[in-house]
Amino acid sequence: MGKLAIDGLRERVRGAVVTPGDDSYDEARAVNNAMIDKKPAAVVRCANAGDVMAAVDFARENGLDLAVRGGGHSVPGFGTCDDGVVADLSGMRGVRVDPAGRRARAEGGATWGDFNAATYAFGLATTGGIISTTGVGGLTLGGGIGYLCRGLGLSCDNLVSADVVTADGRMVVASEEENADLFWALRGGGGNFGAVTSFEFRLSPVKDVYGGPMLFELDDAATVLRSFAEYIADAPEQLGGFPAFQLAPPLPFIPEDRHGQPFVLVVGCWSGPLEQGEEAFRAFHDFAPVVAEHVGPMPYPALNSAFDALVPPGLQHYWKANFVTELSDAAIEAHLVHGPRLPVVNSTVHIYPINGACHRVAPDATAFAYRDASFATVLAGMWPDAADNEANTAWVRDYYEAVAPHSEEGGYINFMAEDDQSRIRANYKGNYDRLAQVKRTYDPGNLFHMNQNVKPAA
CATH class of the missing domain: 3.40.462.20 (Vanillyl-alcohol Oxidase; Chain A, domain 3)
Structure with missing residues (x-):
């Protein structure tokens, strides 16, 4: 990938684009699991949803692997890749609480520590894992097991809506009312269907x-x-x-x-x-x-x-x-x-x-x-x-x-x-084929494959 292409990417985003040779490159490519030592061509430190859209477009247009990183806790290191593009959402950590409506909206790079600190002030919470440095996004997209799940359900059961950048670079809303098939898949289907830039959760009284x-x-x-x-x-x-x-x-x-x-x-x-x-x-x-x-x-x-x-x-x-x-x-x-x-x-x-x-x-x-x-x-x-x-x-x-x-x-x-x-189908039991159909609708080229991957239906 040439310098001109990278310069073009830098012109399209608000956040920094870190490439090999930059002083911050080793820091930017690192994930929590030190077993993972991958060297992406570019790490886009996304400042907003527009940066995420640009990173997705750039990876697709240039035929590059795309990794989406939130909290960086993925044990297999899915938040990075060799020779591809990392959309690093870790700078997008805002959490906005609506105490009257008992809702909270978290940006795609927020951790559960960020989320809990914001909601605790109002005596509210939702199910959110065991370790506070875990990303809200990764945990929720995989299901979301935590201390509160016996009473409140999984994190994904408390998800009300999500803003998603799909493989074609569009921003869509997923909820029971809009793109309901995508909303169904996001609740447990992992990062297969797009890059989620914000999550809206239902909150319950827990302080x-x-x-x-x-x-x-x-x-x-x-x-x-x-x-x-x-x-x-x-x-x-x-x-x-x-x-x-x-x-x-x-x-x-x-x-x-x-x-x-x-x-x-x-x-x-x-x-x-x-x-x-x-x-x-x-x-x-x-x-x-x-x-x-x-x-x-x-x-x-x-x-x-x-x-x-x-x-x-x-x-x-x-x-x-x-x-x-x-x-x-x-x-x-x-x-x-x-x-x-x-x-x-x-x-x-x-x-x-x-x-x-x-x-x-x-x-x-x-x-x-x-x-x-x-x-x-x-x-x-x-x-x-x-x-x-x-x-x-x-x-x-x-x-x-x-x-x-x-x-x-x-x-x-x-x-x-x-x-x-090899266990992907077993992990989803009777839901796998439906997931593959949703994948075909929103990511037919399997751009989002750095995950426990559901392949698009033929």
Whole structure:
């Protein structure tokens, strides 16, 4: 791609266009997963929707790969590409709240930290993940699992409308009233259908919550997992959270001689009346003796960011995922073999409950199809040293092979690795063919293919 072409792109956009040789190039091309070392021809640091349209047009007109980056958390590194164009939306982070209408509109590069900070002031929230540095866009387009989903549904269930730049460079609105087929596909179909420059969400009254982590001995792990699965099946829907395997970080509430040791955790979030929080957590205490805990009232944004320090930019990432209908004894046994072998404190295993309000949406009402699954499991391999890549990737793969026979065929696309492309149809079950038809309508040339890719119908 010649200098004249790049100069032409620079004339079309408000934001900076960063190319190889520029001082900021290495910073501009970096994503959170340090395993990813791709070298795009140009990174467009979009300042507005017009810049996104120009970046899309430029990639299409020049036959280049196009990557769209929001929060940059994509484990497979879909927010960048070799020799192509990156539309970097991370400078577009505005959030506007309408407290009377209980709505919020977030720009395409906003993080959940940005979103929660804006809505908390009004005592409002929507379902928004576990790590606050995660992008609003990527999480929502893949479905959106978080602390509040049992009561409020997935992030995509709370999406009211979206502004989308399609493959032909047009800006369209997707909602139940406009481009309804596109709106259906965006809610769980990932980044296959366009670059979303803003998201409008329905908000609910949530401000301060009662929550935090509780650590149990590994000897009690089977009891904790089994008890959690039984309890959460019909627990009050204001109760969110998940069981996990985790090496104890060096935090003051954990006995110093236990730092770095493996535990089974329950991280809870009660979003009902605060005075009922302690009672809501009583069942967790009944599972087994608690070794350490840090629970109590806190702002919802504080809980949503509590684990950010364990996931800084620059770690090596390799993840696997499955949906689970029943956390069976055989599945628990597989977890007991592999969960305690966590390689470092950054790695973790979470088993997210996705029942309650998530189950009240029909499997064909949105692209997110696994409305009968009870849990979404993520095996999140994260570590700082690239020298450990082979061994730690093997830990994730071995773990996945052990739990897969006790899980559904598909998994949550936001937790998928780059080598999971063969699972795309399974991830969408009966919705895949409809997604392929929508893809043919809005992106027949598959310009938006840097993702867990749905190919256009023939």
